[in-house]
Amino acid sequence: LSVVTLTTDFGLRDGYVGTMKGVILSIAPQTQIVDISHDIALGKIAQAAYVLASAAPFFPDGTVHVVVVDPGVGSSRRALALRTAGAYYVGPDNGVLSYPLAGYRLPGVGGPASELTHSAGSLAPGVEAVQLDRPQYRLPSVSNTFHGRDIFAPAAAHLAAGVPFVALGTPVIDPATIPLPWPQKLLDGSIRGAVLHRDKFGNLITDIPVLWLETRQTWLFHVGERLIDDLSVSYDDGRSGSLIAVAGSQGLLEIAVSGGNAADTLCVDVGEPVSATPRF
Amino acid sequence: LSVVTLTTDFGLRDGYVGTMKGVILSIAPQTQIVDISHDIALGKIAQAAYVLASAAPFFPDGTVHVVVVDPGVGSSRRALALRTAGAYYVGPDNGVLSYPLAGYRLPGVGGPASELTHSAGSLAPGVEAVQLDRPQYRLPSVSNTFHGRDIFAPAAAHLAAGVPFVALGTPVIDPATIPLPWPQKLLDGSIRGAVLHRDKFGNLITDIPVLWLETRQTWLFHVGERLIDDLSVSYDDGRSGSLIAVAGSQGLLEIAVSGGNAADTLCVDVGEPVSATPRF
Amino acid sequence: LSVVTLTTDFGLRDGYVGTMKGVILSIAPQTQIVDISHDIALGKIAQAAYVLASAAPFFPDGTVHVVVVDPGVGSSRRALALRTAGAYYVGPDNGVLSYPLAGYRLPGVGGPASELTHSAGSLAPGVEAVQLDRPQYRLPSVSNTFHGRDIFAPAAAHLAAGVPFVALGTPVIDPATIPLPWPQKLLDGSIRGAVLHRDKFGNLITDIPVLWLETRQTWLFHVGERLIDDLSVSYDDGRSGSLIAVAGSQGLLEIAVSGGNAADTLCVDVGEPVSATPRF
Numbered sequence: 123l124s125v126v127t128l129t130t131d132f133g134l135r136d137g138y139v140g141t142m143k144g145v146i147l148s149i150a151p152q153t154q155i156v157d158i159s160h161d162i163a164l165g166k167i168a169q170a171a172y173v174l175a176s177a178a179p180f181f182p183d184g185t186v187h188v189v190v191v192d193p194g195v196g197s198s199r200r201a202l203a204l205r206t207a208g209a210y211y212v213g214p215d216n217g218v219l220s221y222p223l224a225g226y227r228l229p230g231v232g233g234p235a236s237e238l239t240h241s242a243g244s245l246a247p248g249v250e251a252v253q254l255d256r257p258q259y260r261l262p263s264v265s266n267t268f269h270g271r272d273i274f275a276p277a278a279a280h281l282a283a284g285v286p287f288v289a290l291g292t293p294v295i296d297p298a299t300i301p302l303p304w305p306q307k308l309l310d311g312s313i314r315g316a317v318l319h320r321d322k323f324g325n326l327i328t329d330i331p332v333l334w335l336e337t338r339q340t341w342l343f344h345v346g347e348r349l350i351d352d353l354s355v356s357y358d359d360g361r362s363g364s365l366i367a368v369a370g371s372q373g374l375l376e377i378a379v380s381g382g383n384a385a386d387t388l389c390v391d392v393g394e395p396v397s398a399t400p401r402f
Numbered sequence: 403l404s405v406v407t408l409t410t411d412f413g414l415r416d417g418y419v420g421t422m423k424g425v426i427l428s429i430a431p432q433t434q435i436v437d438i439s440h441d442i443a444l445g446k447i448a449q450a451a452y453v454l455a456s457a458a459p460f461f462p463d464g465t466v467h468v469v470v471v472d473p474g475v476g477s478s479r480r481a482l483a484l485r486t487a488g489a490y491y492v493g494p495d496n497g498v499l500s501y502p503l504a505g506y507r508l509p510g511v512g513g514p515a516s517e518l519t520h521s522a523g524s525l526a527p528g529v530e531a532v533q534l535d536r537p538q539y540r541l542p543s544v545s546n547t548f549h550g551r552d553i554f555a556p557a558a559a560h561l562a563a564g565v566p567f568v569a570l571g572t573p574v575i576d577p578a579t580i581p582l583p584w585p586q587k588l589l590d591g592s593i594r595g596a597v598l599h600r601d602k603f604g605n606l607i608t609d610i611p612v613l614w615l616e617t618r619q620t621w622l623f624h625v626g627e628r629l630i631d632d633l634s635v636s637y638d639d640g641r642s643g644s645l646i647a648v649a650g651s652q653g654l655l656e657i658a659v660s661g662g663n664a665a666d667t668l669c670v671d672v673g674e675p676v677s678a679t680p681r682f
Numbered sequence: 683l684s685v686v687t688l689t690t691d692f693g694l695r696d697g698y699v700g701t702m703k704g705v706i707l708s709i710a711p712q713t714q715i716v717d718i719s720h721d722i723a724l725g726k727i728a729q730a731a732y733v734l735a736s737a738a739p740f741f742p743d744g745t746v747h748v749v750v751v752d753p754g755v756g757s758s759r760r761a762l763a764l765r766t767a768g769a770y771y772v773g774p775d776n777g778v779l780s781y782p783l784a785g786y787r788l789p790g791v792g793g794p795a796s797e798l799t800h801s802a803g804s805l806a807p808g809v810e811a812v813q814l815d816r817p818q819y820r821l822p823s824v825s826n827t828f829h830g831r832d833i834f835a836p837a838a839a840h841l842a843a844g845v846p847f848v849a850l851g852t853p854v855i856d857p858a859t860i861p862l863p864w865p866q867k868l869l870d871g872s873i874r875g876a877v878l879h880r881d882k883f884g885n886l887i888t889d890i891p892v893l894w895l896e897t898r899q900t901w902l903f904h905v906g907e908r909l910i911d912d913l914s915v916s917y918d919d920g921r922s923g924s925l926i927a928v929a930g931s932q933g934l935l936e937i938a939v940s941g942g943n944a945a946d947t948l949c950v951d952v953g954e955p956v957s958a959t960p961r962f
Contacts, residue, residue: 196636268651356756476916
């Protein structure tokens with residue numbers, strides 16, 4: 123069975139996701155379809171890009187990841203498919219595929235431990251992109267409002283069914299990208315980063331790699347107007363209700379409240395600056 | 403793998419849907435189970451009927467669609483299975499199966515472009531219905547509160563496993579139905595319809611077929627107390643925040659707000675009259 | 683296809699559940715993965731335990747049930763797998779596996795009709811438990827914050843792929859447990875119980891077995907300050923809005939409001955005492 127994953131902002135109420143699954147199974151009956159998320163905030167491209175980047179490395183080689191967070195559906199934005207070393211990606215050309223386009227891996231799944239660099243608008247080595255412009259790999263009739271059903275699901279299903287990647291469309295070399303996480307080490311030994319994702323538990327996942335903190339120093343963390351004293355071992359480590367910093371499952375520093383909700387406690391959200399300062 | 407879809411108002415919290423899947427896999431292990439929606443508003447038969455009608459045509463031939471929105475569970479209402487040209491349907495006899503019973507297809511999936519007609523309480527040509535009254539195709543013990551688990555899931559699984567449709571129960575010729583969409587062309591060239599569905603994005607899907615609008619005229623649309631000037635090409639077409647009318651993915655006219663929520667903006671919901679008037 | 687079920691408090695927004703599915707399919711590609719619930723209230727071990735106990739008996743023999751409601755993730759609490767007569771279970775050693783550990787079945791699925799007894803902290807006959815302490819059955823790198831991905835999903839997948847249960851880890855004989863439902867028959871013929879679960883519809887599922895009520899008596903039920911006169915046949919039985927008692931699908935007494943929400947109407951929740959008194 124080939125695996126196709128779906129990440130959208132469609133929610134599960136209207137049957138849009140189910141419709142995409144019907145399209146996929148009509149083209150490629152032997153497919154395992156897995157939901158990654160359908161509760162991406164409406165049109166939040168960066169959130170979808172992060173959630174997919176955090177989950178995708180855990181899927182089998184050759185998985186096809188479909189992401190449809192697509193406020194520009196029906197406009198002139200292109201529809202893309204990518205091929206990377208381990209997976210395929212299908213989605214709109216609006217930056218939602220920036221992580222695989224840039225070959226950017228999160229630290230917990232093999233990403234770099236040193237300074238991260240990336241250049242927008244170009245393809246990382248080993249990544250290929252095509253525009254989904256072949257009618258034979260779309261539904262016969264393409265609407266202007268539901269490309270998830272009419273273009274993206276069919277493309278993913280044809281890939282899963284064995285259609286060669288290069289047959290899907292015309293090569294693209296200038297895909298749209300969004301800024302990716304870019305934490306920085308300063309000369310004084312401190313680290314500047316930001317909140318990258320707020321999860322359901324209210325944990326604040328930052329873009330600071332935990333490996334950067336695995337030194338002999340202990341650290342002081344700043345987030346909003348609050349100070350946190352060194353890393354805790356787990357969410358459960360510390361008095362209930364205390365603000366803590368932990369090594370998260372993506373290899374990224376997380377700000378949490380033991381038994382509570384850090385985002386609500388601190389009233390901060392994605393983008394909030396976070397810093398780590400060595401303690402002498 | 404046979405495909406069984408599920409549409410309910412059960413939500414995903416209590417494990418009711420998972421239980422139905424366990425029942426299906428116990429009877430028919432080689433089944434692909436696909437969720438269409440479990441967030442139908444409580445007991446909203448018309449919403450479930452529409453959502454299923456919009457998704458079902460995209461599934462492989464022979465798919466078994468189970469729908470359990472069933473406020474009368476345990477009462478004397480019958481449990482039904484239907485066979486149509488392309489699919490099976492399983493659900494309560496409360497009107498939730500009205501679209502397939504009437505052979506009513508939405509315009510975007512092969513429905514009629516001209517006036518729509520249908521008669522309630524009878525079977526369309528080529529549609530058969532049976533009452534699920536055979537104990538051997540139910541769970542051994544049938545509760546009065548969870549027929550999704552005890553009657554509908556087993557019936558669907560037996561169909562998926564190859565039990566002949568006619569073996570499932572006694573033929574039914576007078577199923578319950580609800581009124582289906584019935585937009586009208588008036589003598590002055592205008593069209594009268596209504597809002598059929600409000601989706602998660604706040605888009606208002608009307609019952610007016612887009613094909614009716616594909617004439618040389620341009621149109622004025624009325625919804626609530628607001629006026630919309632002609633069709634837009636996509637959600638993205640127009641200033642952000644402007645009210646627009648677009649050709650929706652079901653072949654139906656949709657009222658939307660570019661980058662916003664039309665239902666909230668207009669304070670209208672399902673049933674609201676919508677009209678289209680030719681502009682001279 | 684082996685079946686693996688998932689029950690968590692992760693929600694579906696952040697991709698955590700999708701990540702677990704990727705891990706499972708990477709290890710055991712031929713697996714059917716079924717969601718039981720991902721909307722368990724945060725850290726509510728008793729709720730997860732009940733929901734799983736209500737759904738698990740309806741799955742095929744040999745199903746692997748994974749439950750991750752795990753406020754103590756990364757602390758010293760153990761990770762467990764269980765083998766019972768019909769299924770495997772994988773989850774944290776925090777009581778969430780108490781039903782299968784105690785061999786406790788709900789009445790509607792073969793549980794005892796007479797007084798229920800159980801002893802905490804020990805294994806029921808025929809139940810085996812191991813601690814998931816073998817590195818080869820975990821992901822190569824184990825975080826302190828996401829054992830669902832790093833420990834539980836891999837263990838379940840290895841079981842599904844045929845790894846012998848006893849190979850997964852060191853036997854455990856003193857698992858943690860939570861109090862299980864314990865309704866009581868009093869000498870005067872009355873029954874004392876409590877609300878065990880509040881479902882999405884606002885139905886209050888109590889721990890009182892319906893079989894205890896199947897006598898020649900009629901009954902008076904007390905819940906909160908309200909009185910209910912005898913059992914109704916179904917949710918639909920009685921005036922809309924009236925408070926009723928019905929035989930629920932788990933073989934347990936349920937308190938409901940016909941066409942309404944009993945939990946909201948009564949302002950009661952899990953733990954509320956419920957009693958049944960014979961009427962003479």
